[in-house]
Amino acid sequence: MTGRRHMRIWLLSAAGLLAVEAASSQHTLGVIGGYGMGSGRFDPKQETRALWGLYSGGLTWRYYGHQRFVGGFGVDLEFQQQAYSFATNASQVDEKETANYLYYTRRINSVVLPVVWQPHAYLLRNHVRVYLEAAATFFYNFSSTWEQEYFIDTQTREKGTEGGTYTFKVPRDNRWGYGLAGGGGIAFLIRRFELNFRVRYYFGYSDIVRNRNRYYDNADDGPENPFYTTPMRSPLDNLTISVGLSYRFNKEGFETWKPRPKREKNKEVFKFGL
Numbered sequence: 120m121t122g123r124r125h126m127r128i129w130l131l132s133a134a135g136l137l138a139v140e141a142a143s144s145q146h147t148l149g150v151i152g153g154y155g156m157g158s159g160r161f162d163p164k165q166e167t168r169a170l171w172g173l174y175s176g177g178l179t180w181r182y183y184g185h186q187r188f189v190g191g192f193g194v195d196l197e198f199q200q201q202a203y204s205f206a207t208n209a210s211q212v213d214e215k216e217t218a219n220y221l222y223y224t225r226r227i228n229s230v231v232l233p234v235v236w237q238p239h240a241y242l243l244r245n246h247v248r249v250y251l252e253a254a255a256t257f258f259y260n261f262s263s264t265w266e267q268e269y270f271i272d273t274q275t276r277e278k279g280t281e282g283g284t285y286t287f288k289v290p291r292d293n294r295w296g297y298g299l300a301g302g303g304g305i306a307f308l309i310r311r312f313e314l315n316f317r318v319r320y321y322f323g324y325s326d327i328v329r330n331r332n333r334y335y336d337n338a339d340d341g342p343e344n345p346f347y348t349t350p351m352r353s354p355l356d357n358l359t360i361s362v363g364l365s366y367r368f369n370k371e372g373f374e375t376w377k378p379r380p381k382r383e384k385n386k387e388v389f390k391f392g393l
Contacts, residue, residue: 145183147313149365151197152176155358159203159327162352166209166220173200173226175359181237190238191250201227201260201355203327207267207345219276221268223345225285227327227355232257233300248306248313256321258296263287265343285343291334296325298354308367315363323354 153175159167177197184191206212206220234257239250266282287294302319328334330351337344 146368147179147181147183147365148368149179149313149315149363150177151179151195151315151317151361151363153317153359153361155360157200157202157355157357159205159353159355160323161205161350163350165205165350167203167205168222170202170204170224170226173202173357173359175199175231175361179363179365181235181365183239190236193235193237195231195233195235195254197231197233199229199231199258199321199357199359201229201258201327201357203353203355221270221278223268224266224282225263225327226265227260227263229296230259230261231321246308248308249303250306251303252301252317252319254300254319256298256300258298258325260287260292260294260296260327267342267345281342283343288340290329291340291344291349292328293326296323296327296355298323298325304361306365311367313365313367315361315365317359317361317363319359319361321357321359323356326350326353327355328353 155173155175156169156171157173158169159165161167175197177195179193179195179197181191181193202225204222204224207223208219208221212219233254235252235254237250237252239248241248263285264282265285266280268278268280271277271279298321300319300321302317304315304317306313306315328346328349330353331348334349336348337346
């Protein structure tokens with residue numbers, strides 16, 4: 120009975136401390152949308168290109184304590200488009216004739232969960248927040264499309280495309296992914312709102328297709344799989360430029376901040392005559 124009472128007291132004390140800390144801290148909850156580009160890193164190396172026109176958007180939450188330079192903590196939940204594009208006929212084309220490359224392109228729709236650490240500093244009497252970001256990211260790829268270029272006329276080099284919905288196969292495709300992200304931005308604090316401009320780079324560590332030790336050939340696949348043998352590595356990277364709007368909870372607790380007072384110099388003078 121005594122143990123239960125001690126446990127109850129400990130839990131109530133912990134809840135009280137959390138409540139006090141939450142009351143003296145600031146939380147923000149908002150929406151964010153972005154635009155950017157994606158690319159892939161393959162091993163063995165492929166002739167690739169970056170693809171612009173990828174969209175992202177979702178919810179963002181941040182927690183800020185009174186330690187002004189230590190940083191905040193947060194979690195995002197976003198929809199994000201990823202992509203890669205590589206020339207399937209690169210070995211047959213001279214390096215000077217890049218216009219004759221035929222590209223295979225995949226676009227992947229994902230849900231991404233970045234867990235973010237955000238060191239920051241305040242400017243202009245706490246009306247501007249400048250910050251950096253470091254995050255661990257986790258992905259779930261829920262749908263995808265593919266597109267392959269081909270020559271309609273080999274004389275004029277006129278190109279056409281075929282494509283469609285990409286079908287995920289458990290032995291071949293990874294639906295789950297992970298990586299790291301980093302970036303920075305600036306936020307303008309306007310009353311209870313925060314207007315945020317951010318640049319973030321997502322660096323993938325997991326592979327979008329399984330390596331050749333797990334899935335060797337595409338004998339049973341259609342044109343959606345251009346790899347004769349799947350690559351050993353195929354992580355994806357993203358660069359996003361985003362704009363967001365957040366609501367600031369407990370705004371009042373942060374308006375009591377004042378500059379650290381300057382230390383007064385010791386004006387006492389030692390008199391040798393005394």
